[in-house]
Amino acid sequence: MLREAPGPYPALTRSFPDLVSDLLTLDGELSEHLVRPEELRAYDAELLRDLEGRKLTNAELRKVPEAAAARRELTELVSRYRTAKRERDLLDFGDQIALSATLARTRPEVGEILRDEFRVVLLDEYQDTSVAQRILLAGLFGAGTGHPVTAVGDPCQAIYGWRGASVANLDDFPEHFAHADGRLAARQSLSENRRSGGRLLDLANNLAEPLRAMHAGVEALRPAPGAERDGMVRCALLPTHAEEIDWLADSIAHLVRTGKEPGEIAVLCRTATDFAEIQGALVARDIPVEVVGLSGLLHLPEVADLVAVCEVLQDPGANASLVRLLTGPRWRIGPRDLALLGRRARLLVAHTRVVDDEDPDRRLAEAVEGSTPPR
Numbered sequence: 135m136l137r138e139a140p141g142p143y144p145a146l147t148r149s150f151p152d153l154v155s156d157l158l159t160l161d162g163e164l165s166e167h168l169v170r171p172e173e174l175r176a177y178d179a180e181l182l183r184d185l186e187g188r189k190l191t192n193a194e195l196r197k198v199p200e201a202a203a204a205r206r207e208l209t210e211l212v213s214r215y216r217t218a219k220r221e222r223d224l225l226d227f228g229d230q231i232a233l234s235a236t237l238a239r240t241r242p243e244v245g246e247i248l249r250d251e252f253r254v255v256l257l258d259e260y261q262d263t264s265v266a267q268r269i270l271l272a273g274l275f276g277a278g279t280g281h282p283v284t285a286v287g288d289p290c291q292a293i294y295g296w297r298g299a300s301v302a303n304l305d306d307f308p309e310h311f312a313h314a315d316g317r318l319a320a321r322q323s324l325s326e327n328r329r330s331g332g333r334l335l336d337l338a339n340n341l342a343e344p345l346r347a348m349h350a351g352v353e354a355l356r357p358a359p360g361a362e363r364d365g366m367v368r369c370a371l372l373p374t375h376a377e378e379i380d381w382l383a384d385s386i387a388h389l390v391r392t393g394k395e396p397g398e399i400a401v402l403c404r405t406a407t408d409f410a411e412i413q414g415a416l417v418a419r420d421i422p423v424e425v426v427g428l429s430g431l432l433h434l435p436e437v438a439d440l441v442a443v444c445e446v447l448q449d450p451g452a453n454a455s456l457v458r459l460l461t462g463p464r465w466r467i468g469p470r471d472l473a474l475l476g477r478r479a480r481l482l483v484a485h486t487r488v489v490d491d492e493d494p495d496r497r498l499a500e501a502v503e504g505s506t507p508p509r
Contacts, residue, residue, distance in 0.1 A: 165228030238273030260287035280314030331365025383415035
């Protein structure tokens, strides 16, 4: 669909794979916020008109019209993408949520059926719901029906922005799910933390104080009775990332040598990209390690190699995965030989005429005839 778009799109300067990712992201965000593409195009057109002739005083401000122009063109592609989906009777996650929210708002019998089936509703991690999901849930179980609904969540943990998540859904829950007589839903605070000692909670509460002030009903965490002085807080400011990894691994190794069970120690990372390096540092110190979470496992070398094999088997043109395998420990092809291999592959493609009934195994054997097998 993208390659067939008439264009021109002068503001879209990113690579084709990035453009595909941007299009899918924008399509999903529009669905999660129940905003039509033409509404966003009109907004960006008005924004560009407002910015005409204005003095933009720094580099960040000068990026605003560029971003608005690119998004306006990308929104046109989103419209074409949605047309293509409709022609093929295809739906993605965002489409399902948007259509479900529309049903919940326009067909009251749908809510009646579900309220009769689900007499009590519990919504977990509610801070990570999107606008469309909130409209869907409120249309089915709220909107003055007085249906028993409880939402559990923490507005201070709304850090992901995943699929259009809006922390306002949790803040405004009492209004969205009011009692049948109009009274606001009650808000309860679960503030006792039994995972962490009092010293760690003191530090966390001090750091989070400005964030708590932004949300009604959020209280400082308190430790379990008797755990007020439990725990230890250490902080290290180190010149480089490598030194930080070494300090962390040495600290854990010391804890294990002095009697702490490895299973009682956890390392929390802001991003999964650090997992492989931390795991390697701990393994080098003979510390048993378990990586938790799929995203973390994908960064481990042995798992990444396995994924690369699967990608190459599925798509022989997956060059990045193929290069990873060829330069890895199995074949260990260096940059110079890799360049020669690439040149040989281009010659084969340029000079080989393939017919439908030709045996691919025989062609492969001929292509590598006379080469030296790896040792």
